[in-house]
Amino acid sequence: MTGVSSARCPCGSGLPLAECCAPLHAGERAAGTAEQLMRSRFSAFAVGDAAYLRRSWHPSTRPADLVLDDDVRWYRLDVLATSGGGAFDTAGTVEFEAFWRSPAGRGSMREVSRFVRGDEGWQYVDGDARPTG
Template identity: 85%
Template sequence: MTRCPCSRGLPLDECCAPLHRGERAAGTAEQLMRSRFSAFAVGDAAYLLRSWHPSTRPADLTLDDDVRWYRLDVLATSDGGAFDTRGTVEFEAFWRSPDGRGSLREVSRFARGADGWQYVDGDVAAAG
């Protein structure tokens, strides 16, 4: 059993993997953000592109195989629930590479439409 990288404490196959495989949709902006973090951690660029809003989605995405994303802390959420069409999630994501370690802190914006929740964009802040 592999623990899900999103830090919820569940097995990957019960948590974010069904979203990655398209078997289930994210119910909240936070759930989508956690599934996107897990996609970075497991190297699933295709899911990252599918869950990215078309207005800001890049044409392609290449992940750095040397960076290992290993921990996620959700710091705050605003809206993004079952009855919302917009939401924000502030988080800090921790990484390691052969060159060192660090973290990324971001306030991400999400929108929910006919295709469910999608990542729109975010503001990167200095990590704590």
């Protein structure tokens, strides 16, 4: 069985999960950019870490509860564009396409996500879904 230490990170960095997004999920390290936070959130969807998704969601838009669909497997992330969100910014956007599979089929979702950085570091605010096809 492949453990977290050797499994490739779902975010697409090419690094092992243990060196990439797992330290963010565990609270051992903070995301340095909006893109890094977005990639770590995708990885959290892929590994089923709803607690991290809630912690990395801005309080102004965070849902009271978050239940992930166990039948959906998120398997690929393509970052399409970024604006702001760097080490010296307080806001940024990341456009991405995320690919999924389920017993009912497969598909993708495309979104432009908004992020802000404050006392809690980078946090996801919301996103605008874009049609795929």
